[in-house]
Amino acid sequence: MQNNLNKNKLTNLKEDLKKNQIEIMLYPSKCDGCETEGFAACVKACEAHMGKKYGSKYTGARINIKKKSGRFFPIICHNCEEAPCVDACMPGARYKDTESGWTVTNYKKCVGCWMCVMSCPFGAIERIGAGRFASKCDGCIDEGTPKCVEACKKGALKRIGIKNYSYERRLMVAKKIYGPYIKSVEKR
Amino acid sequence: MKYVIIGNSYAGLSCADAIRRFDKSGDVAIISDENYRAYARPLISYYLEGKTTDETIWYKEDDYYEKNNFKLMLGKRVVSVDTVSKKVVLEDGDELYYDKLFIGPGGTPFVPPTEGFNPDSPMMGTFTKFDDAKKMEKAAKFAKNKEAIVVGGGLIGLKASEGLRALGLHVTIVELLPRVLGLALDEISGNITSKRLNENGIDTATGETVTKINLDESGNPESVILKSGKVLKADIVVVGVGVRPNVGFLEGSGIKIDRGIIVDKTMMTSVKDVYAGGDAAVIYDILNKRPNIIAIVPLACEEGRVAGTNMAGVYREYPGGMGLNSVEIYGLPIVTIGLTNPSNESQKVYMFQDENVYRKLVYDGEVLVGAILLGDIAGSGILSAVIRQGLKCLKYKDEFLNGNIYSFVIDSEFEIYNINEGYAVRGDFEDLPEFSRTNWR
Numbered sequence: 001m002q003n004n005l006n007k008n009k010l011t012n013l014k015e016d017l018k019k020n021q022i023e024i025m026l027y028p029s030k031c032d033g034c035e036t037e038g039f040a041a042c043v044k045a046c047e048a049h050m051g052k053k054y055g056s057k058y059t060g061a062r063i064n065i066k067k068k069s070g071r072f073f074p075i076i077c078h079n080c081e082e083a084p085c086v087d088a089c090m091p092g093a094r095y096k097d098t099e100s101g102w103t104v105t106n107y108k109k110c111v112g113c114w115m116c117v118m119s120c121p122f123g124a125i126e127r128i129g130a131g132r133f134a135s136k137c138d139g140c141i142d143e144g145t146p147k148c149v150e151a152c153k154k155g156a157l158k159r160i161g162i163k164n165y166s167y168e169r170r171l172m173v174a175k176k177i178y179g180p181y182i183k184s185v186e187k188r
Numbered sequence: 189m190k191y192v193i194i195g196n197s198y199a200g201l202s203c204a205d206a207i208r209r210f211d212k213s214g215d216v217a218i219i220s221d222e223n224y225r226a227y228a229r230p231l232i233s234y235y236l237e238g239k240t241t242d243e244t245i246w247y248k249e250d251d252y253y254e255k256n257n258f259k260l261m262l263g264k265r266v267v268s269v270d271t272v273s274k275k276v277v278l279e280d281g282d283e284l285y286y287d288k289l290f291i292g293p294g295g296t297p298f299v300p301p302t303e304g305f306n307p308d309s310p311m312m313g314t315f316t317k318f319d320d321a322k323k324m325e326k327a328a329k330f331a332k333n334k335e336a337i338v339v340g341g342g343l344i345g346l347k348a349s350e351g352l353r354a355l356g357l358h359v360t361i362v363e364l365l366p367r368v369l370g371l372a373l374d375e376i377s378g379n380i381t382s383k384r385l386n387e388n389g390i391d392t393a394t395g396e397t398v399t400k401i402n403l404d405e406s407g408n409p410e411s412v413i414l415k416s417g418k419v420l421k422a423d424i425v426v427v428g429v430g431v432r433p434n435v436g437f438l439e440g441s442g443i444k445i446d447r448g449i450i451v452d453k454t455m456m457t458s459v460k461d462v463y464a465g466g467d468a469a470v471i472y473d474i475l476n477k478r479p480n481i482i483a484i485v486p487l488a489c490e491e492g493r494v495a496g497t498n499m500a501g502v503y504r505e506y507p508g509g510m511g512l513n514s515v516e517i518y519g520l521p522i523v524t525i526g527l528t529n530p531s532n533e534s535q536k537v538y539m540f541q542d543e544n545v546y547r548k549l550v551y552d553g554e555v556l557v558g559a560i561l562l563g564d565i566a567g568s569g570i571l572s573a574v575i576r577q578g579l580k581c582l583k584y585k586d587e588f589l590n591g592n593i594y595s596f597v598i599d600s601e602f603e604i605y606n607i608n609e610g611y612a613v614r615g616d617f618e619d620l621p622e623f624s625r626t627n628w629r
Contacts, residue, residue, distance in 0.1 A: 028601065066594040073598040084569070087202070087489035091228045091240060092247040109244045111234045114514040117565055118523045119486055121573035123594055126566055127521065 023160055024139065024146060026074055031156035033065045033072040040065040042074065045151035050135075058107045060128030062137035063148050074156060076148075077124045077137035079103055085116035085125060085136065094134075100141040107133055189214040191499060192276055192284055194266050195292030196220030197229060198485050199466030199492035201248065203290045206496025208256050214500075216258045217284060219276070221265040224318055225253070230485065232321035236351030245318070266293075269441040271459045288499040291438070291449060291457070292466035292492060295431030295483060302339070304401030304409070305427065311408040312401070312425045315348040324348075324426065328355035331423035336360070337412050339398050341368035343515060344428035349390050350517065352424065360391040360420055362398050362412075372513060372524040376539075377546050377562050381517060388518045393418075401425055431483065433468035446470065448481045453505045455495035463499055465491030472508030474576065475526050475557055482511050512572050514565070523568040526550070526575045527558035540589040547589055554580040559588075567593030 034040045043061040051059035064075040083103045086094050093109035094116060096102075112132040117125045128135040140146035149157045191207055193200045196218050204216050220226075226247040234240045253260045265279040269289070276284040297314035299305060307313050311327045313320055328336075334357045338349040341363030349359040361368060367378030368385065382392045393414065400413040401422070409422045433448040444450040444458035448470040455463050466488040473480035487509040494506040512525040530537055530550055535557065540547040550558035555578050559571045570593050574581055581588075587595045 066598055068592070068595040068598045071598060073594075073601060075594060075597070082493070084486065087493075088486040090230045090485050091244070109240070111231060111239045112516055113230070114516060114521050114523065114565055114568075115485065116569075117521075118512060118514040118525070118568045118572055120569035122597055123567035123570045125569065132516070132519075 024076065024149060025158040025160045026076070027156045027158065028071075028073050029156075030154050031065065031072040031074055032154060033067055034154075041151040041153065042148035042157060045147040046137075049140075049147040054107060057131055058128070058133055058135070060126070060133075060135050062135055064124075064126070072156075075122065075124055077103065077139075078122050079139070084119040084121065088115035088119040090115055094136070097141070100139070102139045102141050103136070104138045104141075105134070105136055110134055190285060190287045191216045191290070192286035192288075193218045193290045193292065194276065195290075195294060195466060196222070196226050196260070196262075197247075197292065197294055197466070198488040199292035199294075199469075199495075200290065201226055202489040202492030203292065203463075203465065203496035203499070204256070204258055204492075206493045207500045208258075210497065210500035210502050216256075217261060218253075218258050219261045219264050219266060219278070219284075221263065222317065222319075223263045225260065225262070227318055229316065229318070230347075232315070232318055233347035233351035235318075235321050236325060237354040266437050268437055268439075269443070269462070271441050271443065271462060274461070287461065289462045290492070290495055290499060291443075291462065291464040291468070292488070293434040293437070293468050295467045296434040297344075297427065298430050298432045299427050300339075300397070300429055302398055302401060302427070304403050305425070306403075306407060309407050309409070311423060313427070315344055315426050315428045316431060321351070324352065324424065325355065327424050328352065328357055331357060333421050333423055334358055335421040336424040336426065337362060337398065337409075337420060337422040339425070339427045340429040341365065341370065341392065341394065342428065342430060343369065343513065344430070345426075346385075346515065346517065348426050348428045349385075352426070353388065353390055357424065358389060358391075360393055361385070362396050362414065363392065363394045364397050366395050368392055368394065369522075369524075372511075372528055373522070373560060374529055374548065376541065377522070377548070377560050380546060380562060381520065381522065384518050384520045393420075398425075431467065433481065435468055450479070454498045454503070455491055455506055456498065463495040465495045471506065473510060474508040474578075475510045482509050484511065484513060486512075510576055514568070520563060521561075521565045523559075523561040523565045525559045525568070525572045526556075528560050529558075538585055538589055545591070547591070549585065549588055551582060551585070554582040556581055556588075564591055566591070567597075570594070570597055 042063050046063050047061040066073050066075050079102055086103060090113050091109040091111055093106045097104050110133045116134050125134050125136050145159050149159045191214055193204055200218060207216055227245045228247050231240050231245055235245055266276055267279050268277045274286055297316050313323055336352045336357040336359045338345045338359055338361045341361045345361055349361050353359050368381055385392055397415045398412045399415055401409050402411045404410045409425045412420050412422045435445050435449060442459055448468050449457055449464040451457055451464050451469050455465050457464050467483035469491060470479045470481055494504050497504040510526050514523045527550055535550055535552045538549045544563045546562035548560040556575050561568050584596050
């Protein structure tokens with residue numbers, strides 16, 4: 001039984017990577033906006049990395065920390081299935097990458113019409129750069145761990161496989177319903 | 189299964205994509221009366237500015253049609269649709285049989301009766317197609333006095349004048365309504381926009397129309413006479429008043445037409461197996477609560493997708509859309525969503541204005557029904573989602589006005605996910621209440 005559990009429980013990150021089933025997971029309650037440091041680590045890391053990746057013309061953070069009465073929330077692309085920003089994009093700059101399933105942007109095509117900014121229900125798209133482009137998180141799909149996740153020391157951002165995610169989520173719901181009566185498998 | 193799609197633009201391609209998603213093997217033929225593969229039509233003004241070029245104006249990647257196995261028929265005009273024997277008749281006499289037909293013909297430019305206007309002249313024309321932009325690019329080189337008149341101060345007119353201005357011409361916009369973007373903006377925002385235009389070399393003559401175009405001996409414009417009697421020099425005259433659904437070829441097909449093509453919830457027309465979408469379709473306007481033609485890109489894509497899904501045999505309903513638009517004019521971003529000018533007394537208006545930013549919210553009771561954002565548009569998508577879903581959000585009024593639009597998302601996200609839970613930014617949450625991606629449409 002114990003062996004069986006161990007075999008089935010943990011997901012293989014590598015295997016998930018192959019299937020492109022890697023997510024960025026948010027734990028908003030753990031985010032404190034890095035207030036003591038004066039800047040948000042994830043935002044800074046993303047900005048620096050995007051400048052390197054897309055060139056100085058398209059630099060600008062793709063993640064943003066917003067605050068409301070002491071609560072922080074990382075605003076990041078939710079990667080909608082039928083993304084409103086893809087529908088709204090007039091030049092066809094934003095598209096679904098069929099291999100990874102992420103919504104990505106071809107910045108060469110972007111003209112700055114702000115149709116996607118107007119359509120994103122999460123406010124995850126912003127105007128950036130001197131040339132005014134609509135920036136959006138691309139999940140760093142072609143790389144290892146996203147830089148924002150690497151930079152976050154608070155554990156508010158996590159990179160996780162889809163099986164692991166579903167397991168954690170089920171556990172959370174169970175904890176919420178049964179409270180202290182359920183034993184966390186993690187602590188075992 | 190044989191699918192035929194009339195119209196090779198946003199609605200048509202979105203429909204084709206949806207068909208391919210559910211039907212990998214069916215024959216899909218896409219008919220277009222233009223000689224280009226799909227290009228970003230609203231971007232022709234950016235083409236004049238040089239922001240988009242011959243390489244980047246194409247809407248899809250180069251091998252899009254081959255990769256998805258779509259048969260593309262360029263330069264073919266459809267003259268009639270025979271819904272009884274299920275065939276489409278082309279201009280050159282060819283006939284195309286279909287099992288399911290999608291009609292996404294878009295709009296043709298509307299030209300108000302103006303003495304002297306001749307669209308065949310190289311210095312005059314409308315502004316909706318790639319060819320129009322190329323024509324204007326040439327015309328600008330031959331303009332002697334570098335003066336251009338743009339009739340219509342809507343989005344087409346505004347973008348056309350911005351494009352012509354970038355070619356070095358002095359442009360005057362002649363608009364019938366008392367302000368530019370008259371249907372979407374209010375007085376204050378209209379004035380801010382006009383000011384921005386005037387600062388950049390575009391004059392606005394509002395409350396005016398062109399009554400006559402004076403021609404020289406070769407048939408090109410020399411000057412225009414306005415309603416007020418004013419005479420303005422003009423080398424180029426562009427009419428960008430608006431578009432009308434391009435439905436002339438459907439006469440006698442039995443498809444019900446009232447201004448545009450009437451469709452039901454599944455985007456099917458009054459004739460079985462014939463679907464429609466895009467700028468020519470009459471869809472349900474969720475804010476005005478009546479059928480309406482809303483000619484914008486996001487809705488064209490949505491309509492095409494719903495139609496294509498149904499055509500491929502998977503039932504799906506379209507809940508209706510609302511008007512919203514965004515544009516940037518010389519560094520001034522403008523977003524208008526929903527009902528921006530209150531239509532009855534039960535609707536209340538809240539405004540915020542400072543040097544660079546203007547925000548206006550229109551509430552009907554507790555429900556937000558419209559918004560204008562000028563200068564700072566960050567988070568405007570949240571407002572459009574709120575308006576589209578008809579959420580009660582009167583208590584967020586002040587925060588919206590002050591630009592803290594994100595506070596709504598933060599609250600709802602924390603509410604939904606319960607502050608201590610984490611969640612991934614991708615996945616399927618069928619069980620989640622209101623503010624989630626799954627019922628965003």
